[in-house]
Amino acid sequence: MIAHALRRLLGMVFTLAVSSLLIFGAMYAAPGDPVSFLVGDPENVTPERVAAVRAAYHLDEPLIVQYGLWAAGAVTGDLGTSFQYNSAVGDLILTRLPATLALVGYACVLFTVFGVALGALAAVRRGGRTDSAVTAGTTLAASIPSFVLAIALISLFGVQLGWFPVAGLGEGLLGRLHHLTLPAIALSLGSLAIVARVTRQTMAEQLDLEHVTAARASGIGEGHVVRRHVLRNALGPVVTMCGLVTASMLGGTVAIETVFGISGIGSLLVGAINTFDFPVVQAVLLYMVIAYMVVTTLIDLVHPLLDPRVRAQGSRA
């Protein structure tokens, strides 16, 4: 068990090291030059000044040296200093993270609760009108880009009806919920559709299995059958899907944050890319890699708890 955990940890560290190098290389290969932002006033641009700025930010060093400087800091917990904000990258990320986590958390609740509920409903009413409606609805929902939905929601519920605020985070729990409702809906609708479809599919498979027929035959109520025998056994793939969707959301809030004026990780990343704020870009992308690894690890840990069959396989391994 310890060996397994250790192997897993080493794998994660290796992944991080490789991805950090790739991200670093990709940023430097991208067109454009941070000097154009660092040097400021174009009328002060002289070759000497450009060279001085390059030297001050180590931009004149070879890529591998720059990476080394960064990595040396990173292993001691120093992610560097933002070119744009002139403050520690770690602090910048920490101040932006709560907004993104709140948004993703809210969206998770929405797509999990409503996605599973709709999927289950469709599975139970398979072939009926409800099933068709859910299938059609989720197909439509999955095809709308989140930022288009966001704009439509703002226009209707924000600007015209005035029910929800159109931007910002709000104060206090209720204020935050109020402010994040539209962004969370916009962010979660596509995922909700995916989760509903996965739920429907796996439950439909379960419904056809013998043990369900047997349970029904033994006179157990339909509600109980669905909850204990169908939904329970279908949870594995559903939880996996929810986890993967959440992991992708942790780095995919860019458009929503921009449209709703939320200062989160996504808008930090966009600003950093536009201004070549390399230390920030590097750190945010690494955060995304880490978030993905953490979520997938959590799924792996939760999976055996939900499904005894996985647990049994795990013990044999």
Added chain:
Amino acid sequence: MKDRRSGPPAALAAAGLLLASTACAAAPVQTTLEQSPTTAAPAGALDTVTWMLPEEPGTLDLDGEGGTAQNTVMANTCERLMRMTPELGAVPHLAEEAGWEGDDAVVLRLNRAATFRDGTPITADDVVWSMERHAAEGASEADEYANVESIDKTGEYEVTVRMAQADAVFLPAMAGNGGIVYDRRVIEADGDAYGTPDGSDACTGPYRLAEWRSGTQVILERDEGYWNPEGAATTDRVVFRWAEQSAVVNMLATGEADGAYLDTAAAAVPLLRDETVQVFQGPSTNVWSLITTERGGLADPRLRRALSLALERDGIARAAFGGLAEPWSTPLGPGGWGYETARFRQAYDAIEGAPASPAGQDLERARALVASAGAPEEPIVVASDGEPARTVIANAVVDAARTIGLEAEIRTVPRQQYGSFYVDADLRSQVDLFADEYWISKNDPVGFYKNGASDAGVNYSGFTDPDYDELVKDAQAATDDAERAELAVELERRWSEAMVWIPVVQVPTTLAMGSHVTGAPASAAFLSGPWAAGLGAREEGER
């Protein structure tokens, strides 16, 4: 002279999104707003005003970096030796008397009533320390001090600045970030934290910096102990938040935000029909120009003039700016005419070669110029980054070129790369023209036209004229306004004759405020004067 192009292209990135999100605005319409530097005085006070910035300030240490966001905030808390008026002139402020003594010294006599936050008087020592900080190598305002040889305390409340040569723009510059007077004790106590979210405010002004919550908001509170009752703030608190322009427009429309100086004038178009929001425009120096590069396709001034004659500026103003920009004939907006305004206006009206909409005779003249100069072998290349205004301008250039028998094509570079045109000669060598919004922070045409000198950093086109260089030197040294104005007019005439850059449209400062708010200047003065002090309720009982 501190001159800057507009903020990073990122500021414009949301324009496409903006048009989508405010789709009800339909197609851009021809709109003209009457321009005024001020808005009506308030009838009452407000508790809190929420004001939107185009982005979060990177730092609040203006010696570290100036910029629209940080200046909008700090102009209210950090007062300067001179003060900028809404009309964009500079008047004495913390230095109640400021003037030249001979050609080589500026004497500043301080207002003895002025105090810092804790009531300590502002003395010559504070001014000397602050000026030396501004002048330090690497400070963003160091170039204002290029001619300064020494800064000395010559009395408890008197400072004498000795200059290597007369520098007419030095005093107006003291209304900008280079004229801020700091409380050195605060900055020294803050150390590295100064200017960051953990720092404090080290100045004097009608507002004090109450809080900067990184990623969320910056809050200013009225300074109850402010020494200057005439300039005291009406409104208790100003909360600054930031978002993309589309979100800013939505927040203004729903009343979540009370006001904003808009980064892109076109953003105001959907607000024009909104009764709960008022839109104002006032003088600025901002002009979209086609900046010529060293590539050489347009090396002959006759070709540059020809292209200018054929450019459909009126169409650009309508298509790219919803009519909220104005076809313009010089690379400097009227906000740059900080003195002798009538003379500058008269000279501007005499400028030819940049029609709003080319008439038949303009095109004939243009074709004749092309015929005499000969078309370049390769097509003219104009840069774009796909951003709406640049796309419209680039297409207009191609269209104008075709009309007069020149070939032109558009080269699109990534948005993030566009700013590199100013620093990367290799990139410039790939295009003949790149369109950008350019503004200067001081309201003196000399501050712009010095860019035509043969050694100027942004004179890429190879325009050289020894007489021009001489005129720049004379103008910079001419401390008499009328004399300097004449020199500036001559510079403007020569620049336009050679069409060093091709002017396109002038973009006034665009201010949007909820209908319950008033009192902010509508001019570029918001970048350097305590504009928020004037904010208040439009009608009594609105609070």
